[in-house]
Amino acid sequence: RGLLRASGRVKMVSPRLQRLSRSQKQARFWTSRTSKRAVFHPPKASAQTLHLSESKMGHVKTPGREGRGGQASLSIQLPVQETRCKFNIQSFKGKLISYPSPLPPGRWICCDFFFFLFSACGKLMKITGPITVKTSGTRFGAWMTDPLASEKNNRVWYMDSYTNNKIVREYKSIADFVSGAESRTYNLPFKWAGTNHVVYNGSLYFNKYQSNIIIKYSFDTGQVLAQRSLEYAGFHNVYPYTWGGFSDIDLMADEIGLWAVYATNQNAGNIVISQLNQDTLEVMKTWSTGYPKRSAGESFMICGILYVTNSHLTGAKVYYSYSTKTSTYEYTDIPFHNQYFHISMLDYNARDRALYAWNNGHQVLFNVTLFHIIKTEDDT
Numbered sequence: 001r002g003l004l005r006a007s008g009r010v011k012m013v014s015p016r017l018q019r020l021s022r023s024q025k026q027a028r029f030w031t032s033r034t035s036k037r038a039v040f041h042p043p044k045a046s047a048q049t050l051h052l053s054e055s056k057m058g059h060v061k062t063p064g065r066e067g068r069g070g071q072a073s074l075s076i077q078l079p080v081q082e083t084r085c086k087f088n089i090q091s092f093k094g095k096l097i098s099y100p101s102p103l104p105p106g107r108w109i110c111c112d113f114f115f116f117l118f119s120a121c122g123k124l125m126k127i128t129g130p131i132t133v134k135t136s137g138t139r140f141g142a143w144m145t146d147p148l149a150s151e152k153n154n155r156v157w158y159m160d161s162y163t164n165n166k167i168v169r170e171y172k173s174i175a176d177f178v179s180g181a182e183s184r185t186y187n188l189p190f191k192w193a194g195t196n197h198v199v200y201n202g203s204l205y206f207n208k209y210q211s212n213i214i215i216k217y218s219f220d221t222g223q224v225l226a227q228r229s230l231e232y233a234g235f236h237n238v239y240p241y242t243w244g245g246f247s248d249i250d251l252m253a254d255e256i257g258l259w260a261v262y263a264t265n266q267n268a269g270n271i272v273i274s275q276l277n278q279d280t281l282e283v284m285k286t287w288s289t290g291y292p293k294r295s296a297g298e299s300f301m302i303c304g305i306l307y308v309t310n311s312h313l314t315g316a317k318v319y320y321s322y323s324t325k326t327s328t329y330e331y332t333d334i335p336f337h338n339q340y341f342h343i344s345m346l347d348y349n350a351r352d353r354a355l356y357a358w359n360n361g362h363q364v365l366f367n368v369t370l371f372h373i374i375k376t377e378d379d380t
Helices: 089-094 112-117 174-179
Strands: 002-004 010-012 028-031 037-041 077-079 123-135 141-144 156-160 167-171 184-187 198-200 203-207 213-218 224-229 250-253 258-263 270-276 283-292 299-302 305-309 317-323 328-335 343-349 354-359 362-371
Touching: 123 174, 123 305, 123 317, 123 328, 123 354, 141 343, 141 354, 156 174, 167 174, 198 250, 203 250, 250 299, 258 299, 270 305, 283 317, 283 328, 299 343
Parallel strands: none
Antiparallel strands: 002 010, 028 037, 037 077, 123 362, 141 156, 156 167, 167 184, 198 203, 203 213, 213 224, 250 258, 258 270, 270 283, 299 305, 305 317, 317 328, 343 354, 354 362
């Protein structure tokens, strides 16, 4: 469902998509009456054929038709039952996708996760999975990778429990994480609170225990680079998520930057979103929402939009979203499979285009589908 534009950009199309304005060009999917196959029709306004070199395509190949300059030209025809894709855990960090087998000869699939090869933002439409990467630790915890790391840097960090701990475990790759081949441990200068930490640009950001202080800790130097109190933010289970666990302050990152999600008395216990300076931790801008923090199961940011779940238990779904671009909200209905019944961490990784979750002692990954509206050069 990740559709490639003639300009080389990416577009997501939903079956429920309604008519767009004239200034917005749309790629279309429908099923052929004769072959029962979903056929991709590029926008009529585009006269060019998309040409991508195999290096940009990673390990996803094309049907072999040659385009300009000896590059492979992408032409897609998808059997309806094969439009879903899943992670191949062993090659996850190599950005490989595994598909239902066997594949029809000469036909290849362009799936939801493929569009991470391009930096395009969009609106969340669907969450699929999960894929269980590992089963370890206590019922609560966090695991993460760095969304700003290079392609060769695939380190994983692991923080077990939501309190009374200062030990961060590092693994050089997903494979090492799965096998338990630990490469290094860090003894933080302070205990953390909750499970809502984030690694961003080589540093760990976490909430200091029994405070509303945010700590920036460098993995390279082993030093605290910055710390700052998040003014008026509730802490120590004053405004946690529904599962408790000192989850008052949630630190997260997306395509735009670093964020803090919390609640204050001044906003009647409703969620507050603050964009942070990654160096100084200074609050650059703040948005006050009307959603009660204690009624939220978890939340995560994608492309400047906060998505909030209505529970941490079975039946949880993304129920509310708030756009920092437009300062508007909407109620949503995006279900996802809470396989192990209790989620204590749910964070988006912009590099991997996936949700990392800690699900009752299981480290899992969810795939996300985003919808994109991309204006062409002739749009005014």
